[in-house]
Amino acid sequence: MTSDRRASNYYEVLGVRPDASNMDIISAYRQAKLAYRSDSIATYSLFDDAELNRIRDEIEQAYLTLSNPERRQVYDAELAAGHPGQAPHRRPEPPQVQAAEPSPAQSPAQAPDQTSVPGQDAGLAAQSQVPAGIRYRMATATVFSGELLREIREFKGVELAAISEHTKISRRYLQAIEDEDTGRLPEATYLKGYLKQYAAMIGLNPELVVSHYPPLQKQTPEND
Amino acid sequence: MPLNPHASDEAAVAGAGGAHIWALASGKGGVGKSIIAANLGLALSRMGKRVVLVDLDLGAANLHTCLGMANPRLTLSDFIAGKQPINDYVQAVPNTLLGLISGASDKLDIANLKHFQKQKILRHLRHIDADYVILDLGAGTNFNTLDFFVQARRGILAVIPDPTSIENTYRFLKCALTRRLQGAPEQTRKLIAQVLGTHREENRKIRTLAALIEAMGQSHPDQAELLRRELGQQSLHLVVNQVLEPGDTELGPSMAMACAKYFGQLPDYLGHLNHDRQIVAAMRQRRPFLTAYPQSRVAIHLEHMAASLLDQDQRA
Numbered sequence: 001m002t003s004d005r006r007a008s009n010y011y012e013v014l015g016v017r018p019d020a021s022n023m024d025i026i027s028a029y030r031q032a033k034l035a036y037r038s039d040s041i042a043t044y045s046l047f048d049d050a051e052l053n054r055i056r057d058e059i060e061q062a063y064l065t066l067s068n069p070e071r072r073q074v075y076d077a078e079l080a081a082g083h084p085g086q087a088p089h090r091r092p093e094p095p096q097v098q099a100a101e102p103s104p105a106q107s108p109a110q111a112p113d114q115t116s117v118p119g120q121d122a123g124l125a126a127q128s129q130v131p132a133g134i135r136y137r138m139a140t141a142t143v144f145s146g147e148l149l150r151e152i153r154e155f156k157g158v159e160l161a162a163i164s165e166h167t168k169i170s171r172r173y174l175q176a177i178e179d180e181d182t183g184r185l186p187e188a189t190y191l192k193g194y195l196k197q198y199a200a201m202i203g204l205n206p207e208l209v210v211s212h213y214p215p216l217q218k219q220t221p222e223n224d
Numbered sequence: 225m226p227l228n229p230h231a232s233d234e235a236a237v238a239g240a241g242g243a244h245i246w247a248l249a250s251g252k253g254g255v256g257k258s259i260i261a262a263n264l265g266l267a268l269s270r271m272g273k274r275v276v277l278v279d280l281d282l283g284a285a286n287l288h289t290c291l292g293m294a295n296p297r298l299t300l301s302d303f304i305a306g307k308q309p310i311n312d313y314v315q316a317v318p319n320t321l322l323g324l325i326s327g328a329s330d331k332l333d334i335a336n337l338k339h340f341q342k343q344k345i346l347r348h349l350r351h352i353d354a355d356y357v358i359l360d361l362g363a364g365t366n367f368n369t370l371d372f373f374v375q376a377r378r379g380i381l382a383v384i385p386d387p388t389s390i391e392n393t394y395r396f397l398k399c400a401l402t403r404r405l406q407g408a409p410e411q412t413r414k415l416i417a418q419v420l421g422t423h424r425e426e427n428r429k430i431r432t433l434a435a436l437i438e439a440m441g442q443s444h445p446d447q448a449e450l451l452r453r454e455l456g457q458q459s460l461h462l463v464v465n466q467v468l469e470p471g472d473t474e475l476g477p478s479m480a481m482a483c484a485k486y487f488g489q490l491p492d493y494l495g496h497l498n499h500d501r502q503i504v505a506a507m508r509q510r511r512p513f514l515t516a517y518p519q520s521r522v523a524i525h526l527e528h529m530a531a532s533l534l535d536q537d538q539r540a
Contacts, residue, residue: 015481035478042478045391046486051431055485 010062010075013055018076022067029063074200081156081203144199144209146180153178153202167197174198180215188216242350243276243357244537247376249400251392253363255384256465257281259503259513260526261360262290264380266514267530268356269321276314276323276354280345280372281362283335285327291317292510296326301334303348304341310348319515323354337368346375363392365399374404378533379460381491383479385472390479397460397487401433405454412440412447432486452488459536460491463529466499495529497522 011018014028036043036056043052065071134155141148153160160178164171173194176184185191195213196206210216248261261277269275279287279300288296296315303313303325314323327334337345349357359376361369373379379400383393398420405416419436430436441448462483464476476493483491498521506516514523 015484031474031477032481034474035481040478041385041387041390042475043482045387046394046482047431 009079010066013058013062014066016066018079020066022069025063025066029059029067032059032063074206077200078203081158081201138204142212143214144204144212145214146178149198149202149204149209150178152204156202158202163198163201166201167194169194169197182215182218185215191216243352243354244378245349245357245359245376246378246380246533247359247361247373248380248382249361249369249373249396250363250382250389251365251394251396252384252386252389255363255382255389256497256503257363257382258287258290258360260380260382260463260465260497261358262287262512263514263523263526264530265322265356265358266291266320266512267527268358268534270514270527271530271534273355273534274321274323274353275356275358276325276352277317277358277360278325278349278352279327279360280369281360282327282329282337282368283332284362285329287360288324288326288328289510290507291320291322291324291512292515293317293324293326294510296324296328299326299329300345301329301331304344310351311353314352317512320512325352327360342368342371346371349375365396367403370400370403373400374458377458379458379491380463380494381460382463382465383475384466385464385468385475390475393462393479394483394486397483397491401455401487404458405451407454408451409447412451415440434484434486434488437488455488455490461494461533462491463494464496467496468499472496494532495525497525 011020014020014025014032016024016028020028034040036052036059047055065075134151137148138152153163160171160174163169164174172184173186175181177191177195177198186194192210195210195216199206199209246264248257248264250257258279258281265275265277277287277291279285281287282300285300288294293315298313298315300313303310306313310325313325315326316322317324349359359372361372363369381393381396383389402416402420406413408416415430415436416433419430419433430439437448437451440451462476462479464472464479467473467475473496476496480491480493500520500522502517502520503513503522506513509516513520514526517523
């Protein structure tokens with residue numbers, strides 16, 4: 001329970017281990033709902049109402065992600081890459097904790113994490129912090145071009161070979177995704193699947209990337 | 225009373241490293257500390273451990289009554305005034321394998337322990353010849369109580385499903401942790417006092433000890449590590465006592481969860497004890513509860529708690 005210390009880690013929010021089973025997560029969520037329900041006598045004297053509401057939101061958010069196997073997988077990949085908790089419906093929050101302490105450049109949620117989820121590819125976890133420029137572009141991107149994807153991947157220090165190794169997607173297709181080489185890209189259905197896995201591996205939200213990848217946007221009307 | 229044949233062997237091994245000290249405390253009075261201390265001690269001794277209970281609820285000491293003893297001959301007051309080693313003041317509790325250092329006293333000012341008297345007790349506690357020394361502390365957050373508590377390897381907090389008791393438990397935890405961290409540099413101490421002490425309504429960004437240590441981990445990693453290590457020195461446990469409604473059993477896990485959020489990872493939830501009239505009945509019979517009603521649900525839960533703590537000791 002103590003291996004991971006970042007503030008907004010979903011596993012910590014529910015008080016479960018990173019390798020928790022689905023059952024563990026469901027019962028932890030149930031326990032959390034009980035503990036933080038509005039008439040709970042266990043919590044009101046430690047936290048004020050605003051804080052309690054924030055915690056309740058956090059719990060819902062955590063459960064929404066961890067209870068869904070796909071979302072959880074994506075989240076785990078994000079964690080391993082050091083960028084947890086930035087689902088599309090929840091934009092990165094401003095740092096919350098720095099008041100009395102001199103403010104460091106990054107919020108805890110974005111801190112690089114060496115101790116992260118056990119069993120993850122070491123190459124993925126080894127990345128250091130992403131410069132502010134690229135982070136801003138990631139957060140505000142309306143188009144995930146192949147160019148931008150490659151840039152993000154390189155900033156995160158993830159090799160194409162590592163992605164290929166992990167996802168079993170051929171290097172050729174991965175390269176084509178970054179080159180937006182429509183001649184070598186697979187059919188849209190396959191492309192979406194590959195793109196999702198690729199996005200997850202570099203800590204991006206798969207759905208978001210798929211819906212904003214230029215070749216797919218061009219293809220969709222033609223295919224219908 | 226069945227005598228445990230292994231008692232002396234194990235004791236000889238475990239006794240070498242000094243006694244484990246456990247402390248029972250609560251924010252509010254009347255939640256069953258003494259009963260729990262007495263019976264937890266009894267359960268431990270039945271598992272073959274040599275246990276000495278120390279009644280540090282000074283000025284209101286009645287652990288001896290929970291154990292079915294009449295007014296004890298020797299007390300802590302005698303130890304404070306006397307020159308003999310502390311082991312000379314340990315009395316055998318009749319019909320059990322327990323030892324007791326009673327806090328009962330004819331001196332009416334024993335509650336206001338002087339600094340040197342407290343120091344003398346603190347110094348000698350670890351020299352008590354036993355595997356486990358269980359301290360039964362007074363309610364509330366005065367410095368004497370906190371200093372005894374902080375010294376213990378395990379702190380067990382008794383709480384009942386009552387808002388006043390819960391509020392005071394959190395308060396006690398805040399006081400105990402502040403006391404524990406008083407060795408930290410002044411700047412850090414001030415921050416801790418700010419976070420734990422000021423009014424919640426005040427608009428601060430860091431509201432919890434967990435968040436403070438988190439933030440310090442960014443700016444002063446060595447300081448944060450020091451705090452974590454210091455907090456890790458003592459295991460804290462919650463026992464929910466006097467459970468009446470089925471829903472009350474959920475209180476312990478809820479409090480543990482809230483504490484994890486607020487303080488970091490402590491304390492854990494040890495278990496609950498149901499409200500039971502037989503506890504009072506046993507006291508009236510002047511018998512320890514575990515002896516009088518060994519088959520009751522409360523007795524079984526108590527034994528379970530003792531076993532679970534022993535198990536944690538063995539893993540450590």
